[in-house]
Amino acid sequence: MSQATTLARPYARAIFMLAKEVGSLKDVSEALAFSAQAVSVPHLADMLDDPRVSVAQLLDLISHPEAPESVRGFFSVLSENGRLPLLPEIYALFEALRAESEHVVRANITSAEPLSAESLKSLTDALKKRFGGDVEVQTAVDASLIGGAVIDAGDVVIDGSVRNKLARLNANLAN
Template sequence: MALDKYTIGQRYGTALLDLATEQGTIDAVYADVAALQQVFADTPTLAATLTNATLTLEQKQPILTSLQQGATDSVKNLIQMVFDYGRMNEMPFILAAFMQRYDQVNGIVHAKVTSAVALTTEQQQALSTQLATRLGAKQITIDNTVDEAVIGGVIVEANNLVIDGSIRSKLAQVRQLLLG
């Protein structure tokens, strides 16, 4: 039975987090994973190139070497192992799983906040504090998106939870009550 990309990502990502925690290199590994994640995001064909059967190992080696350059030993070994097992297509899932587990362990929650106007720094800080209390998180990072259709208030999406405090939803509720 073949494993799906998500399962592979979870297994490798969790293993990398456990190894980095055990070695006390969690912050350095986090920085390397974030940088590697950006490389894969900026170069969507990278994984396909590294798994391309028509290219020789000698053609792939310079790419692999550049990915490993300056990385911690744990990340270098991860890159090499994933390459050796022919799983480079799963690397974005592995990196995402590591970041997700890192955030869970450190109490970090990423919230998407939609508002009618851009939130000020003070508003984001106040919302972050309220969300941290409500979600039991140590740190909240806010990605603010502007959508004038919200009219007022905010819609927060975080940890599979949606908090809709928008005027648009309040008007929709009133409309439903009136229409019976």
């Protein structure tokens, strides 16, 4: 676990609890996503430590125009503590907390070739059945898998790639 994640965790929990309390998980999520992306821009990231840039100017630069006032206050606290660079980690942890509270499983499907809409729907339906709830799927393509796919859904990894099957066959033949 990285130090940034460790530092970001209490902030993510705090903003999550606040957002849940006022019923604005979606709005806060959008605001955090915008700001996490903003502080990742190299030129803007350099400004985070520039004493010539006021806190108000920074907040104007990184805040989503429609962000709830609570988020702007949260960013002020982050700024006072020198934690604005942690926004990408805070956002990722916030989204994990949000998914858990909404009983949504996030799955990454990496396949050797782009999946057809029919294959993706079939895999998504199977994952919904396996996890007993909603599933958000992201896809990626990795030709080194040779064929098949790898599904990473948090604690569960299903490796149905040809590369993995060949590696297991090779290990079995070597023994």
